[in-house]
C-alpha cells in the first residue's frame with residue numbers, strides 16, 4: 001500500500017476499507033487499517049497531544065508518524081499528502097533489541113519445552129524409589145517374623 005485516500009465522515013465506520021483514512025473532524029479522530037496490510041485498525045486521535053491532521057486541497061498529512069509497535073507487524077510510516085512514507089530510520093540499536101528479544105523468546109521456548117520433557121520423565125524415578133524400597137523392607141520384616149516364629 002503506498003497511498004491513503006482521505007474520507008471525511010461524521011462517524012468512523014465499523015468496517016474499514018484498506019487504503020482509506022477515515023477522518024471525523026467532529027469527533028476529532030481518524031482511523032485506518034494498517035498500511036502494511038496486516039488488517040489491524042489504527043486509531044489516531046486528533047489533538048495537539050496526539051496527531052495533527054493537515055489538509056491541503058484534499059491531500060492529508062498526519063503527524064507525527066504512525067508507529068504500530070503494539071502490533072506484530074511493527075509498521076512505522078508517515079501519511080504525507082495522502083502518501084504512505086515508510087520509515088527506514090529504524091535504528092540499528094532498536095533492530096538489535098527486537099532481534100535479541102526474538103532470540104530470548106526462542107531460547108525461553110526451547111527451555112520450556114525441555115522442562116516439559118524433563119517433567120514428563122523426571123518424576124517417575126524419584127517416586128519409584130520409595131515405593132520400590134518399601135516392599136523389601138516389608139517382606140524382610142515378614143521373613144524375619146516367620147523365621148522368629150519358626151525358631
Ligand SMILES: [Zn+2]
Nearest residue numbers: 034036038073
Ligand atoms: Zn501492519
